[in-house]
Amino acid sequence: MIAAAEAMTTADRSDTNWDRNPILTVENLTMRFGGLVAIDNLSFNVGRGDITALIGPNGAGKTTVFNCVTGFYKPTEGRIVMRHGPGHQDEGVAAVTASSNKWGQTAEGAVYLLERMPDVEISQKAKVARTFQNIRLFSGMTALENLLVAQHNTLMVASSYTVGGLLGLPGYRRAHAEAIDKAAYWLERVDLIDRADDPAGDLPYGAQRRLEIARAMCTQPHLLCLDEPAAGLNPRESSALNDLIQYIRADHGVSVLLIEHDMGVVMEISDHIVVLDYGVKISDGDAQFVRTDPRVIAAYLGVDDEEIEEKPEIASLVVEALGEEAATEAGIAADGAPPPEAIAAQADSAAGLADAKAHPGTRPAGLDGAREGGPDRLTRINGIGPVNEKKLNGLGIWHFDQIGAWKKKEVEWVGSYLSFPGRIEREDWVGQAKVLARAAGKAKTTRKGKQGGGQ
Amino acid sequence: MEYFVQQLINGLTLGSIYGLIAIGYTMVYGIIGMINFAHGDIFMISSFIALAVFLILTSVLGFAFLPVVLLIVLLVAMLFTSAWGWTVERLAYRPLRGSFRLAPLITAIGMSILLQNFVRVTQGARVKPLPPQIQGGIPLMDGMTDAGPIVVQISYMQLIIIVTTVVLMTVFSLIIAKTSLGRAQRACEQDRKMAALLGVNVDRTISLTFVMGAALAAVAGLMFLLLYGVIDFYIGFLAGVKAFTAAVLGGIGSLPGAMLGGLLIGLIEVFWAGYFSVEYKDVAAFSILAIVLIFLPSGLLGKPEVEKV
Amino acid sequence: MTNTADTRIADSIRDAFIAALLVAVLGFFFLALRTDIAPGGLALSTRWGLWFTAIAIVFAVRLLLNLFVYRAPAGAPKPESGIGKMAHRLSGYSTVFGYVMFALAAALPFIVMALFPVQQRQYIDLAILIMTYIMLGWGLNVVVGFAGLLDLGYVAFYALGAYSFGLLAFYFDIGFWVALPLAGLLAAMWGIVLGFPVLRLRGDYFAIVTLAFGEIIRVVLINWSDFTGGPRGVSGIPKPTFFGLDFTRGEGGFADFFGLEFSTIHRFVYLYYIIFILAIITYFVTARLRQLPVGRAWEALREDDIACRSLGINIRNTKLTAFAISAMFGGFAGSFFATRQGYISPESFTFIESAIILAIVVLGGLGSQIGIVIASIVMIGGMEMLRNLGFLTQIFGPDFDPVQYRMLIFGLAMVLIMVWKPRGLVSTREPSAVLKEKKKIGADLIGQGEGHKA
Incomplete structure (x- = not known):
């Protein structure tokens, strides 16, 4: 297990700062609360001197990662390595891991295994400081x-x-x-x-x-973890915060790991972005890479309508990713009633997923158009957002019962097509659709019955 | 063996009484998150009421048929003790709701001192002995011990206590589970503000919780009076602390937990006294309290608390 | 206009009637009836007069309150009155007030001897008692006020201090001045031993376990007769000497050495100065600790323990120091108690004692040292004053014993003061470090201690 993890870190060393010179390495981190898996086998690096952002939809497990790194939670599995001094210090890490120590001196500095240390020591010895999502000052x-x-x-x-x-x-x-x-x-x-x-x-x-x-800075940290520092700030304060974070990095040589919802902040100041969804890492790279990664877009599009409307930063990401037209037509930035086929086509092309045969499984059978009475509102299914609804419409999926009839193969194909494998099962679209289909059927009959009675 | 069985019966009887008091603690803690320190003294008050009613019925009015007398005593004691429980909440705790959380605990301690000394001043400091009213029992087995022959029996008194407890437990569990009052209580436990917004009368629900707790304490008060036949103004403190221990042991906030905790505390106390030393039986109860809180803070049947960061 | 006045009067009467009815119900079995042991078992006696009087008084008082006190329209700022206002104003001039109090306390025995030559002994004794509680209050304040841990078993350390001295004197013939530091150290050690397991508990649970520990120690003191003397206690505890001089009549005594005429009052004055100095030491040490990193960590812990952990503060050690230091002062006070009384028994260390000390700390205003002085004077002084109300027997008849009512009134006062001023008399906090200008911090911002987040 240890050897494997090590082999991975040594073998897979690309040319980015975070892979060359990581201050913090999270390896195979898993956190379970009872039956709930909050983080599943998560690995990423935080580069020394970088500003690293951890982003993802609500409930993606970002704060849980923070709590594991800063010792407030004991991870169920995995290793979290904090390094003082440059480079990977692989030998030191291996030596401390093999021993029962929490940390050890190395030629370059020292390495700390944070998953073995209590929160107090993580701040005191490993020099990791943090802030809290809901501010915790001594008021x-x-x-x-x-x-x-x-x-x-x-x-x-x-x-x-x-x-x-x-x-x-x-x-x-x-x-x-x-x-x-x-x-x-x-x-x-x-x-x-x-x-x-x-x-x-x-x-x-x-x-x-x-x-x-x-x-947090008064504890003289090497790594500063900020949990949503820009939440609730106005634009002016937010930009002052950017300056502060960059100042801390530049003048005090402190690496910064931050959780942030404000994409403006993230895209502007981050050297490195890690995207989480449902406790799984779905993307990892610089801002340019992440912003065009289809899996990121899909993850953000999966969130509920209201959330997109409330969070202009997500909308802006969608706009950036899909191109303005498609997003507009998807009803994100502005309202409109475009022909659905056009949108689906555009969404397809924008995401680079036009080739339907490139996916495993079976493409579900579609209808040419909605049945009498108009299409069902597929967004009522938890996990389907407006863009995915359009995409499904593009496939000829208009009604709950169609989704309800999907078998494993269809689910696999659609999952791949919408580029978030696994999520359809996890959110149980099929089950939800069945329930909704039944409810829709009932509503129709009772309405008819009542109308009949009235006449 | 026989000695063991006898102690088991005695322990269950005592435990039933603790369990009845513990329910008052657990319900109040569940709903407003405070230790109602004066609850033990409500129990003490109830035993004095029961004594007075009993004397009125028997020596003043001359009733002789014991079952009816006891039933009337029980009902009257429950009624009047409920009034005490309601008043304590209304005067001492409600004005402090939403204030900082040490405040109600301090007033509760003040209330406890006040009630004790009120009874002491008005009823005198000397103990009140009541001769045993229900005698006899059902012999279960015979045996020999080192000290001589022993007949294991469950007295009618013990039988009454255990049966009453079981019946009341069932009734109150049903109230909590089925009625709108129970629903309102659970809603207030979860989130008082939200419950109020959704139209639950929070003040009334909390008042009723105190009333129910006091009524059950009154049952325990009568049982205690009949079982031990001696009461004074100070019985509430120890019984209160032990019942609170029971509530914590069972998992505070959980009704079956309170009952289970009460039985366990009763058993531990009786066995400790029976096999080790009578002097240190209170130390045993207190030590269990400390140990449970330290190593098992959510109790046997309670929900574990997750620390939110 | 008259219409509203009429309804107000009607409402007031109805409200007073309900209150009176409640008293009638609650008081029936306690005021109207009384059970007593009689030759043939228990006998009931009736006291209808008392019952009706109580009902009438409640009706009248409630009605008057409704009509004349509660009529201020809701929402109007309540005028702050009485002691609270005084205490606030005093805390505003805290340094001046402190110096005045200090000077007064330092000269107190001589003032008393000059003003009340007849009752001097009684008053100095009362001053000693109050000073003991001030010291205990300042000691407990470290745990409850600064660190925000509700300790309901403080009396355990008081008892440990007293018994340490009592038993050391009994078995090893050790004098007060040698035993004093030992008693403090022993209590502090016990503080650590007892504190270690309980400090991970939060809020109310912590409170109830400390209560249990207090009771365990008392039960052990009662039952371990071979060692502690059991319920009989320890007697013949030596009085403190003045650099080897005893306060006895005749040659070699204090009076003889200084060429004074012998008087028992010398010993009382001496005891007063011992507890005065001990209290002053307690004050300065705790006040100084508050401005040191450890004291700031205590207060930070009270505000937010999770944030403390994130800043690398070792919570366990921080709490333990608070517990141990508080216990140490309790131990000092305990051994002073032993030498003052000359006799100790478990009776003196009941839960009530813990409750009294805690009440002083909370009523004074958590964390406020000046508040504790005021609360001690008001509560202990007030309670002892009840002993002097002998003239009341002329009103209530010869059976009236005011001492009986002490605890009743104490409990009532505790409830009323808490309802009236939940944050205590002095509720503001002074910052422990200042950059430019010292500003007081309002009560609403100050944390309530661990596990007490609403």
Whole structure:
């Protein structure tokens, strides 16, 4: 198992920074909660000095990955390697893995196996800092105090574990002054120096986000993990955040791993993007690669209509990926009632999936047009978004009962055609369709019956 | 063997009483997430009410037919104790709802002290002995122990306690499972704000929870009075802590858990006293409380809590 | 206009009537009836007068409250009154207030001796008692106020301190000044031993386990008769000496050495200064700790333990230090208690004692050291004052014993004050470090301790 993982890392080394010089390597990470598999066999690298983004639809398992990396969850399986010092340090990693140690010194620096370490040590020794999706500041303490708490371990040593501090030894006083200076420096950086003595809970939302990043930076991390730092920020704050993240990377040499929904932020500042969907990695590369990856597009298109409408960033991604026309016609950016065949054709061509024979399984039989009474709203099936609906219409699939009649082979073919194998089964489109078909049939008869009774 | 069986019966009887009190803790904790520290004293109050009603019926009004007397005592005690439970919630806890969460626990402790001393001042500090009212029992087996011959029997009193407990447990489980009150309770447990938005009368539901808890404590109070025949103003504290232990052991928030926990605590206490030392039986109960909380915080039948980051 | 006034009066009467009815129902079996042991078993006696009086009083009070106090329209800001306002204003000038209090406390025995020569002993004794509770409050405040852990078994450490000294004196003939640090250390050690398993518990569960530990220690003290003297306790605990001088009459005593006329009051004054200095040490150490990294970590833990973990703060050790330091001060106070009483028994260390100390901390305002002083004076002083209400027997008859009502009133006060001011008297927090300007932090922002997130 270990040898295999190692062979993989050594064999498969392309020319990207994250593969050449990773600060963090996540290998075969699996996290199960009871029967639920939140992350399934996930592997990726975070490059030293890179800004790496972890993206994916809601519930894709991004925060779970963070919690595994920072030690809040113990992963069910897998290895998470954090490196101080350049390169892969393969020998060191192998040696520590084979031993029962949590970490070990190497010629280049040190390696840490985060899955073996408790959260406290991950921050203290492995130097991984994090922020939280729902801000976790010490709201009853001032901004300054928040940053002093973050320097706890340094100050504890300086206060000779409280004894020296209690006696007021000069060594501690100096360390205390330095800690305040450092806090002031970061407050200046995040533009909160004027509010240093205000309680953190009184600060506006955007300021709290920045303060949390400053607090994480006060632990002197090598890797900074930011969980949705731009959530809830206005465009101005969001762009200030971009500058801050880039500043942290450039001037402090800190690598950044961030979860983000705001595609503007992601595409602008990330060197490397990892895309998750249902706990599985579906794409991994730079912004250019990810933005044109059909699997990413499919994953984002699978989300519900409302979500696309609510999240302009996803819409913009769709627009970018499909081309403006197709997206418009799919009803994402603007409303319209285009002929469905045209859209399906366009969607096909845009995604490069026109060749129907290239897929395994059997193409399901389609109808030339919807039956009397018009097509069913396929988007009522959980997992089918407007674009997929159009694509299915393009195949001649108009009604729930058609989907309900799919067998394994058809499912396989459609899955491949829509380029998200496995998802149709997972979301049980067929089952959903059967239920909806039955309900639709019932509704029709009762409506008729009632009408009859009325007359 | 015979000694063991006898202790088993005694333990189940005591455990039934603890279980009845534990339900009050578990329901209140489930719905508003606080330890109703005064619940043990509600139990104590109920035993005094039961005693007074019993004396009124027997020595003042001269009723002699025991089953009817006990039934009336039970009903009256349940009714009046419910009023106490309702009042405690209304005066001490409701004003603090939504306040910071230490506050209700502190008021609960204050309420506990208040109730104890109210009874002490109004009824005197001395114990009130009541001669055994129900005597006799069903002999189950004969045997010999080191100390001499022993007849294992289940007394009528024990039988009454166990049967009443089982019946009440069933009734209350049905109430929780089937009625709209039970549904409202479960909704409030899940999310009080949402329940209120959906038209559940949260205040009323919480009040009724306290009333139900108090009514069950009244049953336990009468049983305790009849079984031990001695009550004083301080019985609520120990019984309360042990019943709370039972609720935690069974998994707080779970009704069958509370009953199961009560039985276990009763058994442990009786066996500890029977086989080891009477003096340290309370230490045994407290130690179990500590051990369960430390190693099995969600109890035997409770749902595990997942830490949200 | 009159119409609304009429309905208001009608509503008030109806409300008062309901309240009176409730009292009638609740009080029937307790006020109107009383069971007592009589020759032939139990006897019932009736006290209709008491019952009716209670109902009438509740009706009248409720009606008056409805008409004259509760009539402020809903939503209007409630005027802050009485002690709360005073406490807030005092905390506003906390440094000045602190100095005044300190000077007053330092000179207290002499002020008392000058003003109340007749009752000087009683008053100094009361001052000693209050000072003991202030010290205990400051000690417990470390765990409850700073670290946000609700400790319901603090009395265990008080008892351990007292018994450490009592037993050391009994078996090894060790004097107060040697035993004092030992008692503190032993209590701190026990704090760590007991704290270790329970510190992973959260919120209410932590509270109930500490309560259990407090009770376990008491039950052990009662039952381990061979070692602890059981329910009889330990007696003949030596009084503290003044650099080797005893406070005895005759040669070699304190009075003799300094050429003073012998008076028992010397010993009381001396005891007062011992507890005064111990309390002041407690104050300075805990106040200083709050400004050190460990103290800030305690408060951070109270605010958000998960964030603490993400910052590399070892939660277990941080909690343990809080627990141990708090226990140590409890131990000091305990051994002072032993030497003051000269006699200790498990009776003195019941759960009520924990509840009183906790009430002082919470009513003072969690984390506020000045609040604890005010709360101790109000609660302990108030409770002891009840002993002096002998004149009430003239109103309620010779059977009236005000001491009986102490705990009743204490419980009632606890409930009322919590309902009135859930955050305590001084609820603001002072930052532990300042960059430019010190600002107070409002109660609504301050965390409530672990596992207490609403």
